[in-house]
Amino acid sequence: MVTLVSLRAYRRFPLVLYRFLPLIVAYARDRNRFLLFGSSRQVSSEERVHRAEVLLDTLLTLGPTFIKLGQILSTRPDVMPPEYIDVLSSLQDDVPPAPWPESKEVLEAELGPVSEAFDAFDTDPISGASLGQVYVAEYEGRDVAVKVRRPGIEELVNADLRIIKWSMPLISRFVGQGQAFSLDNLTEEFDRTINQEMDYGREREMLERIRANFADNSEVVIPEPVDERSTRRVLTMEYVPGTKISDTDALDRMGVDRTALATTLQEVYLQMIIDDGVFHADPHPGNLSVTEEGRIIFYDFGMSGYVDSFVQEKIVDFYVAIANQDIDGILDALVEMGTLSPDADRAVMADVMELAIADVRGEDVDQYRVQQVIEQVESTIYDFPLRLPQNMALVLRVATVVEGVCVTLDSDFDFIDVATDYLEDEGYLEETAERLIRQAGRQVQDATRALATVPPKLDSVLDDVQREALTVNVNIEDDENVIDRLARRLSYSILTAVGLLSASVIYSFRTQGFDVYIAVGIVVLTLPMAFFLYRSFRTRDRGLQARPQFTRQSMRERERRQGRESPGVVDTGPAAPDEPAGGSAREAAVDRVETGADRPPSDADDGRR
DSSP, rough: OOOHHHHHHHHHHHHHHHHHHHHHHHHHHHHHHTTTSSSSOOOOHHHHHHHHHHHHHHHHOOOHHHHHHHHTTTTTTTTTTTHHHHHHTOOOOOOOOOOHHHHHHHHHHHHHHHHHHSSSSSSSSSOOOSSSSEEEEEETEEEEEEEEEETTHHHHHHHHHHHHHHHHEEETTTSSSHHHHHHHHHHHHHHHHHHHHHHHHHHHHHHHHHHHHTTTTTEEOOOBBOOOOOOSSSSEEOOOEEEETTTTHHHHHHHHOOHHHHHHHHHHHHIIIISSEEEEOSGGGGGEEEOSSOEEEEESSSEEOOOOHHHHHHHHHHHHHTTOOOHHHHHHHHHHHHSTTSSEEEEHHHHHHHHHHHHHHHTTEEEEEOOHHHHEEEEEEESSOOOOOOOHHHHHHHHHHHHHHHHHHHHOHHHHHHHHHHHHTTHHHHHHHHHHHHHHHHHHHHHHHHHHHHOOOHHHHHHHHHHTOOOOOOOEEEETTTTHHHHHHHHHHHHHHHHHHHHHHHTTTTTTTHHHHHHHHHHHHHHHHHHHHHHHHSSSSSOSSSSSSOOHHHHHHHHHHHHSSOOOOOOOOOOOOOOOOSHHHHHHHHHHHHHHSSSSSSSSHHHOO
């Protein structure tokens, strides 16, 4: 099987490369306008949207594996720019169904003859997805839904996974170190996720766990799996028909209270994430329906995830901080969850978060959307070279998609109000207060201990200073090889100067005719050094630092560039020398939010930053 997968990967690789070649060439030209040399190219936000649409079409053309890859990429703002996230978020896992004879072969290989395994079987699928399709059948006198893995999908997925892994070194050349690390992590995550989704045995276990967690909830319907008719490639479960949750006209005709429905949906996901630690991770309207009694039906548990207790606690802190408009609390929670770099300029980030909350308040200060706060954070996340944890990416995505469904049901739906009520009913607000009191107590103890230990240490340091015996060790981090480039510039300068000086001396004091040719030869040999010297000064240096940071200085530079250029296009040339700031950091943040300048300046610069 390994040999067959390898052969299939070798045969498919040229097709994949051909499909992605236009984007690869475009990104290469962004870095060097004429591919091998020249300055970088300016790329507008509109051009990024166009490229994202080309990428979307390419993923759809290449089939199931790449469709799933696009869905994963749409949840990774640390890997993709905001324009790509917006376009890929529309990617639907909906493809034409496989012919019945092929599905029948898979079904009978797992359960035996269809006529013996089921009392009746409708061969027309009711839905088709990239990895499997669903049929309706009858088993022991009741209707069941039978989910069958697509024939040959495992071999295709494994071949495509090899191609993706082979392509990573090439793709990594067009991005920065932070995004390259995230891409490597994304490849491992995608391999694990798509294999889990193809394993219907795992999906059945997740279905049973979540169903058990809501066994006492009369407002939720989760289908019951049929174990004796389920395997790793076939999943049989109770068939529960309903009305699509986004069909508001039909819900109104049924007399369903849409506000209560939205509240129930939000509380269900809060329970999954905060209380249970296991959640349904694909809540788009196609996977949510409503019974005639107004109960919510959940379908398709292939994409699901876990949340550990530490992350659950930080999510509670995040919700509580938003409810209390505690900016420092929001930033602390994001840093501790790993979704925000600890090296970020907290003052600037505080301004961004304040603006985000103020922007969504409107006239009523109590009405604001956590989705817009998260979108601001996601836009900022891409500016940092950080790794977004897998399940946190799913949690962030679930939060935005669920709120979108809730707003569709009720345009005045207030997520914060519902979340606050839920946290209060479950006692989380009291627990948070108690935890803060304990933390304050520990800080008082630490401060008291420091009063006794710091003065002797400080006295010792002052004695060393007085004796001129104080030694300070400084370690310079040069991840960008700045010192090496400076050394090369110095070498090129010396060689160029020596060559030109030698040629000038020989030409000026020539005694024989061939001395002219010697001088010309020296000049010719010196020209490459002069070219390398010129090019080294055309390359932008990022300074001695471990990794780029989102700082006030970078905001001022972006603000100055924005003032010099037309909207939507950001200069990729060398940064101007530092100048006195024209306003406060808050004013800079306001300008960036209002003009839309808080975006990666170009696809090429995305990589360098």
